Amino acid sequence: MTGTNRSWHRRLAVGAWVFTGLCVLGVLGVVLWSMYAFTHLAEERKNCCWAENVTPEWMARTMGFQVPETATDRRAGLNSNMQYDVALLTFTVTTAEADRFLLPLQREGTQLVRNTHPEEPGYTRSDGFSHLGLPEPETFVDGMRIGGLCHGDTKTPEGQAVRFCTKIYAHEFRPGTTRIYLWASSDAPIGKPPGSH
Structure with missing residues (x-):
C-alpha cells in the first residue's frame, strides 16, 4: 500500500471517528435536553395555576x-x-x-x-x-x-x-x-x- 493510500485511509478513519463522536454528542444533547424539558414541565405543571390569598x-x-x-x-x-x-x-x-x-x-x-x-x-x-x-x-x-x-x-x-x-x-x-x-x-x-x- 502506497503512502498516499495510507494517508487517505487514515483521514477516512479520523473522519469516521469525528462523525461518530458528533452523532453521539448530538444524541446525548437531545436526551439531556429532553430530560431537562420533561423535569421543568413537570415542575411547572405542579406549581401552575394556584391562586394566591386563598384562606x-x-x-x-x-x-x-x-x-x-x-x-x-x-x-x-x-x-x-x-x-x-x-x-x-x-x-x-x-x-x-x-x-x-x-x-x-x-x-x-x-x-x-x-x-x-x-x-x-x-x-x-x-x-x-x-x-x-x-x-x-x-x-x-x-x-x-x-x-x-x-x-x-x-x-x-x-x-x-x-x-x-x-x-x-x-x-x-x-x-x-x-x-x-x-x-x-x-x-x-x-x-x-x-x-x-
Missing part, C-alpha cells in the same frame, strides 16, 4: 361548608387549569366533631366507606393536597373513610349549602383526631379571592 375561611364560604369552630391546622387552595377549577379545604378536629360535621353531608341510608384501592405512598397530583404540604388522602388506608356529595344530594341545610360536587376524605390519623379533606371541582370558573392574581 380557609374564604374557601369554606366559597365551597359552602361550615367548618367547626374548634378546627385547627386549616389549609386551602384553588387551582384553575384549562379543563376545570379545583377547590381544596382541609382541617383537623376531634373524631367526634368530625362525625358531627360529616353526618349531615351523607345521603340518607349511606355511610363513608374504607379506602380499599389506595394509591402508592408518595403519589401526588397537580391539583391535590400535596400543594398544601400534605400527603394525598388517597394514599391512606388505616383510619380512612371516603365519601362525597353534590349540591342537593341531601335535604339537610348543610347538604343544600354545598355548591360543588365534593369528594370527602376523613382520616383518623391518631386515635380521637381526624383530618377532613374536601376536594371539589367545577367546570365553570370558581372565582378568586380578593387580591389574587
